[in-house]
Amino acid sequence: MTVISNNDIARAIYLVSKDKSRAEQSVISGKIVKFLFKKRMLSKASDILSRLNVIINKEEGRVVAKVSSAKKLDHQSKTYLEHILKKRYAAKEIFLDENLDEKLLGGLKIRVNDEVIDLSVRNKIKKLQEYLTKSA
Numbered sequence: 001m002t003v004i005s006n007n008d009i010a011r012a013i014y015l016v017s018k019d020k021s022r023a024e025q026s027v028i029s030g031k032i033v034k035f036l037f038k039k040r041m042l043s044k045a046s047d048i049l050s051r052l053n054v055i056i057n058k059e060e061g062r063v064v065a066k067v068s069s070a071k072k073l074d075h076q077s078k079t080y081l082e083h084i085l086k087k088r089y090a091a092k093e094i095f096l097d098e099n100l101d102e103k104l105l106g107g108l109k110i111r112v113n114d115e116v117i118d119l120s121v122r123n124k125i126k127k128l129q130e131y132l133t134k135s136a
Contacts, residue, residue: 006044007051009044013048054113063085063089066099067097067108068100069098069107070102071100082094107119107120107121
């Protein structure tokens with residue numbers, strides 16, 4: 001028995017619908033829902049849609065970065081962060097999804113897909129502590 005992953009399904013949906021009109025995409029969406037229902041996979045629809053979103057963003061050169069910070073970022077910080085992330089991910093567009101996290105002492109945590117960039121003060125203190133204990 002061949003196992004089809006949620007990522008495989010998302011990729012297939014993308015390939016089938018990428019150059020279609022809205023009307024054609026609507027028909028395709030209906031068929032996809034029927035397929036998922038028939039295969040008893042409706043519970044996986046959320047994960048499949050999430051993976052489809054990642055595929056579409058990648059194909060179109062968009063990156064969604066989830067940014068957690070202790071306080072709201074100012075315009076200059078956002079612009080600088082977008083510039084750095086565009087370079088790092090070779091993206092055409094960057095979308096920042098900002099969250100305030102009161103647990104952070106300061107700094108940022110940035111999540112892009114499965115990668116986490118931890119620039120928090122707590123992480124810097126932890127790294128310094130590890131360095132100092134190794135050096136002693």
